[in-house]
Amino acid sequence: MNKLPVFNWFIEMGDVLITVETKAVGVDIPLHLRENETVDFILGQVPTPKLTADEEGITAPMRFGGTLHTCRFPWGSIRQMASPTAVMQFSNVPSAETQEAGDRKKGPSKKKGGHLRVVK
Numbered sequence: 001m002n003k004l005p006v007f008n009w010f011i012e013m014g015d016v017l018i019t020v021e022t023k024a025v026g027v028d029i030p031l032h033l034r035e036n037e038t039v040d041f042i043l044g045q046v047p048t049p050k051l052t053a054d055e056e057g058i059t060a061p062m063r064f065g066g067t068l069h070t071c072r073f074p075w076g077s078i079r080q081m082a083s084p085t086a087v088m089q090f091s092n093v094p095s096a097e098t099q100e101a102g103d104r105k106k107g108p109s110k111k112k113g114g115h116l117r118v119v120k
Contacts, residue, residue: 003075006088011080015044017082018058024077026057029084030064038079041071
């Protein structure tokens with residue numbers, strides 16, 4: 001899904017709260033925030049006046065404890081966008097990096113058959 005038009009629609013209304021998967025490929029945020037699975041960020045003209053959004057994602061210089069950090073949020077890392085009047089959630093498809101890490105931990109599957117079961 002192309003999230004750029006959705007983001008542009010939200011940003012025209014004002015500030016946008018985005019929920020970002022911190023471990024997704026290409027996410028650039030301060031290290032202390034990577035401890036969480038997801039983190040919310042408020043983007044808009046006041047909190048992030050030098051924000052740019054393009055086909056790849058969102059880039060925004062932000063201050064964390066007085067230190068400036070240029071954050072990068074690829075579209076694939078954004079799980080939700082919200083404003084005071086609307087919320088858009090995106091399917092939680094694991095990022096390539098997260099999926100590979102999960103596959104390595106699980107190892108080869110010994111279970112045969114599909115993931116569906118009969119419920120009576």
